[in-house]
Amino acid sequence: MSLSALELAGLFGLPLAAGIGVLGWLRLPPACARLAWIAWAWLAGLLVLGLFLYAWVLACAPFERVPLAFGALAALLLATGLPRLRATERCALADEVAAAPAWERWLWRASLAALLALAVSRVAATCAVPVMEGDEANLWTLRAKLLWQHGGISAGFLADSADIELIYHADYPFLNAVLQLWSFCWAGGIDDFAARLAIVACGPALWLALAGVLARSARPWIGAVLLWLVVSLPQTQSGSRVAESDMLSAFGMVVALDGWLRARAGRGEGWRVLALGCAFFLWAKNEGALWITAALGGSLYAAFLPSGAGLADLRPRRAWLWALLPGLFVAATLSYNLAHGFSNDLTSGDYRGKGMLALLVEQTPARFFVVGPWFGREIVFNGIESGGLFALALVLLVLRPRRWMRDRAVAPLALAFTAALYGLVAVYLATPHALPLHMETSARRVAWTLLPIAAVLVAHQLGRERREPA
Amino acid sequence: MSIARCFPALLGCGLIAFLARGAWHEGRANLELARRATAGREALLRDALGEDCELHAALSRLDAERVWWFEERLDPRSMQRFFRVRNLLYPVRVHALRDLPPGWMPAPGSLGPRDLLVDHSPGAPFAPRALLAEADRGNGWVIYRRPVAAEAK
Numbered sequence: 197m198s199l200s201a202l203e204l205a206g207l208f209g210l211p212l213a214a215g216i217g218v219l220g221w222l223r224l225p226p227a228c229a230r231l232a233w234i235a236w237a238w239l240a241g242l243l244v245l246g247l248f249l250y251a252w253v254l255a256c257a258p259f260e261r262v263p264l265a266f267g268a269l270a271a272l273l274l275a276t277g278l279p280r281l282r283a284t285e286r287c288a289l290a291d292e293v294a295a296a297p298a299w300e301r302w303l304w305r306a307s308l309a310a311l312l313a314l315a316v317s318r319v320a321a322t323c324a325v326p327v328m329e330g331d332e333a334n335l336w337t338l339r340a341k342l343l344w345q346h347g348g349i350s351a352g353f354l355a356d357s358a359d360i361e362l363i364y365h366a367d368y369p370f371l372n373a374v375l376q377l378w379s380f381c382w383a384g385g386i387d388d389f390a391a392r393l394a395i396v397a398c399g400p401a402l403w404l405a406l407a408g409v410l411a412r413s414a415r416p417w418i419g420a421v422l423l424w425l426v427v428s429l430p431q432t433q434s435g436s437r438v439a440e441s442d443m444l445s446a447f448g449m450v451v452a453l454d455g456w457l458r459a460r461a462g463r464g465e466g467w468r469v470l471a472l473g474c475a476f477f478l479w480a481k482n483e484g485a486l487w488i489t490a491a492l493g494g495s496l497y498a499a500f501l502p503s504g505a506g507l508a509d510l511r512p513r514r515a516w517l518w519a520l521l522p523g524l525f526v527a528a529t530l531s532y533n534l535a536h537g538f539s540n541d542l543t544s545g546d547y548r549g550k551g552m553l554a555l556l557v558e559q560t561p562a563r564f565f566v567v568g569p570w571f572g573r574e575i576v577f578n579g580i581e582s583g584g585l586f587a588l589a590l591v592l593l594v595l596r597p598r599r600w601m602r603d604r605a606v607a608p609l610a611l612a613f614t615a616a617l618y619g620l621v622a623v624y625l626a627t628p629h630a631l632p633l634h635m636e637t638s639a640r641r642v643a644w645t646l647l648p649i650a651a652v653l654v655a656h657q658l659g660r661e662r663r664e665p666a
Numbered sequence: 667m668s669i670a671r672c673f674p675a676l677l678g679c680g681l682i683a684f685l686a687r688g689a690w691h692e693g694r695a696n697l698e699l700a701r702r703a704t705a706g707r708e709a710l711l712r713d714a715l716g717e718d719c720e721l722h723a724a725l726s727r728l729d730a731e732r733v734w735w736f737e738e739r740l741d742p743r744s745m746q747r748f749f750r751v752r753n754l755l756y757p758v759r760v761h762a763l764r765d766l767p768p769g770w771m772p773a774p775g776s777l778g779p780r781d782l783l784v785d786h787s788p789g790a791p792f793a794p795r796a797l798l799a800e801a802d803r804g805n806g807w808v809i810y811r812r813p814v815a816a817e818a819k
Contacts, residue, residue, distance in 0.1 A: 198707070300675075307682060310689065317693045320700035326714050326754060329746065333753040345757045362759075388754060389703070389710065421678040424685040433692065 199390050203382045206263055207393055211378075214270035215241025220277025222468045223284045230288055231308075232408025232454060235401040236469065239451055239476050242375060242394065243525075244273070246479065249374035250528060256348035262381040289461065291411040292419070292659070304416035308407055311427045315400040318436040322396050325437070326388035332438040337391050338363050340376035344386055354536055367538040369529045371479040372441045392439035399436040402447040403427060406648050409454050413652055414659030422651040425583040431644045441481040446645040448477025449487060453609065453652060459515070460605030471518035479525035482540060483642055486619045487612075488522075494612030503604045542627060556626035563631060567624045570635060575643045576617075582647060589613065589650040592657035599657055606656050613649050620646075711754070717805060718747045722754060724802040724809055730758040733801060736808045744806055 199207065215237035219225075222240075226233045248266055252259075293304055327337045342363070346353035357366040375394040383390050403423065410419035426432060435442050452473025459466025478484035499509035533539060543552050550558070576586040593600060593610050600610045620643060627634050702710065712719050725735060737744045752760055798810035 303679065303682070310686065314689050314693050314696075317696035317700065320703070321696035323703035324699040324705075324710055324713070326711065328714065328750040328753045334749060338753065338756065341756050386756070389707070417675045417678050421681055424682050424689075428685045428688055 198383050198387055199379075204393075206267070207379060207382045207390075208397060210263070210267055210270040211241030211245045211394065212237055213241070213274045214244045214266075215239065216281070217270065217273025217275070217277030218244055220280040220284075221273070222465075222472075223280060224465050224468060225281045225284045227285075227288055228463075228465055229408055229454075230291075231411065232405045232451075235405035235408070235447075236451060236472065238397070238401040239405075239447060240472055241270075242371075242398070243472065243475055243479075244269070245378060245394075246371045246374050247525075247528075249377055250370055253343050253348035253370075253374065253377070256350050259344065259347070259377075259381050260384070262378075289412055289458065289463065292414060293411050293416050296416045300416040304411070304420050307420040307423060308403075311403055311423055312400055314427065315403050315436065318399055318433070319393070319396045322392050322437050323389055327391050327439060328388065330438065330440075332392075332440050335363065335365055335368070336372045336439055336441065337376055337388070339368075339373040340380065340391065341386050343373060343377050344380045349532075357536075357538070365541070366536075367529075367533045367540050368441075368482060369479045369484075369525075370532070371444060371476075371525075372439065376439055392437075395439040395441075395444060396436060398443050398447045402443065402450060402648070405447065405450045405454060406651065409450065409457065409652050410655050412457070413655035418655055418658050422585070422655055425585060426647055426651050429581070429583050429644075429647070431581055431640055432647075435641060435644060440641070442641045442645050444480035445477045445483060445487075446648055448473045448475075448480055448484075449645065450648045450652075452477065452491075453649060456609065457605050464515075467515040467518045471521040474519075474522035475525045478522050479529065483645070486623070487616055487645075490616035490619050491608070491612040493615050494610070495608040497611050498604075498608035501601050501607050503602050503607050541629075542623065550628070552626045555628060556622060560625050563625050566631065567621055567635070571617075571621055571624075571639070571643075575640060581640055582643070582650070585647055585650040585654060586617070586643075589653045589657070592654060596657055600653075603656070606653070609649070609656075610653060613646065613653055616646055616649075617643075715750065715754075718750055720804045721747065721807050721809075722751050724804065725751065725755055725758075725760060728801060728809065728811065730755060730760050733809050733811045734798060735760050736810065737806065747807075 212234075218240040219233070219237055224233070224236065229236060245266060248269060249262070252262060252265075293301055296304070327333045339357075342353050342356050343349070346356065356362055372395060376391045379390040379393050380386055406426070407419070407423060410422060413419065414422075450473070452470050455466045455468070455470030455473055457466070459470055474484075474488065477487060496510070498504050500506055575581055576590070577584070593614070600606045620639070624631065624635050624639060702713065705713075711722065715722055721735075725733070737748055800808060801811040802809040
């Protein structure tokens with residue numbers, strides 16, 4: 197890798213500084229999230245960086261000035277955000293760790309330290325392997341290379357994006373590509389070794405964010421076992437080393453989940469954290485549309501369960517204005533695709549001349565008994581792929597229905613998780629692509645993005661029953 | 667009673683110990699790789715590409731806009747080699763001709779400098795092999811270049 201230690205410090209440090217500044221503006225001090233706060237800062241920093249770079253490539257401005265220009269923005273955000281951080285009083289949500297016996301506290305801390313060290317070692321190891329194959333190279337990094345080569349979203353870039361001999365999926369969101377472009381800006385050119393850095397660094401951040409949620413959900417030994425299970429899976433190992441967007445998607449969803457649980461616990465910061473997480477996963481991958489649809493559907497359904505407040509839950513409130521933040525990133529992707537005539541191969545119906553719904557109806561009878569058993573065998577009940585967590589979550593939801601149905605925070609989550617799994621199955625029922633190949637090449641890693649959510653559900657179902665806030 | 671209450675936690679600790687063992691080995695392998703990351707680009711490319719390094723080096727030495735690269739086989743290994751080398755050579759655009767459909771002919775002017783390597787006369791088959799001179803050859807691949815005047819057929 198061609199980057200010096202100073203350049204690496206800039207590559208990682210500037211987004212983090214910008215993120216800390218953003219958290220200051222959002223009045224989210226470290227005290228409100230202990231473990232997860234640094235992960236939130238990284239996520240917020242990458243969002244700001246992504247937006248900044250997206251504006252830069254739209255303007256086709258010279259890339260050599262990017263580090264300096266973003267450095268100035270990060271410094272400004274940090275300088276103005278820090279005083280707000282100090283001025284904001286916020287007490288942390290109570291977690292299970294402080295109240296646990298000493299051996300559990302030590303098990304939790306040692307597990308977290310070991311898993312973070314492992315996650316950081318994965319980031320460091322990626323520097324020795326160039327990006328050269330798979331979707332990582334053929335889609336994501338190639339798009340960043342095209343941006344670099346054409347100096348931004350220029351006529352040349354658009355022509356190459358439409359050339360399916362060269363690259364597929366011109367409609368995909370830009371977060372991944374601009375984060376790889378960030379590495380090129382520091383390297384002064386295309387660098388197949390450094391391209392992934394900002395993206396794979398989301399691995400350690402994801403585990404911190406997940407640990408923050410698990411620490412509040414169940415006893416520390418349960419949280420530690422779940423963390424070890426998720427981090428050790430082969431799919432996690434491979435996903436942590438590549439610049440694909442599944443890690444980004446999972447990271448955004450865990451932060452959004454944290455925000456949701458906080459909002460339901462009556463914490464004002466919850467909506468802001470939820471908005472940050474949703475913005476991130478919606479700008480990371482098109483699957484975000486499926487996850488957000490499942491989440492909205494789950495919330496709507498849960499409003500009418502015994503724990504819900506019915507129509508009162510759906511009454512508009514000021515906090516909902518935070519939905520404008522993820523809306524901004526969705527609008528960025530939609531407007532780009534509308535302006536240049538790019539569309540999704542699955543949902544647009546331009547592949548076989550039929551829409552996704554029509555294909556779903558037409559293909560389900562023939563495919564259901566192929567896709568359903570495949571998902572059961574290869575994902576849900578597969579100990580190697582999912583550590584049994586999908587199966588365990590579903591079994592616990594069935595065995596202890598009152599536990600989640602009575603919880604205003606967990607009921608929508610459980611329904612959204614189940615809907616997301618069914619939605620994923622429906623995608624493969626409706627796909628216009630050749631079925632075995634499409635499932636084999638994508639279903640495991642897309643399903644993996646739901647695994648941290650499954651871990652949180654398992655923790656809730658095994659943890660102490662929480663009392664609703666007054 | 668207390669053993670029964672402790673049993674799940676003991677089981678959990680056992681599982682953690684088992685997973686930690688795997689993590690230890692993975693962490694050591696990761697650190698070894700991270701140490702290799704300082705070895706320099708060429709050495710790392712050799713590690714990553716293995717025997718494909720030969721083709722990558724051959725194409726890197728040439729002006730790839732003026733050569734054609736032929737994969738002689740269609741097996742998964744050759745496909746993998748094509749994508750790996752193509753990705754690493756970008757922004758140089760290389761084309762492996764093994765997967766072109768019969769009768770395919772690039773439109774005049776569509777290949778940039780490489781157009782010079784194609785016979786665009788009416789009815790001429792796209793058969794650059796017949797027009798080109800072999801530049802390099804390896805395990806399952808051949809690189810052709812435009813012949814110098816003395817070699818022209």
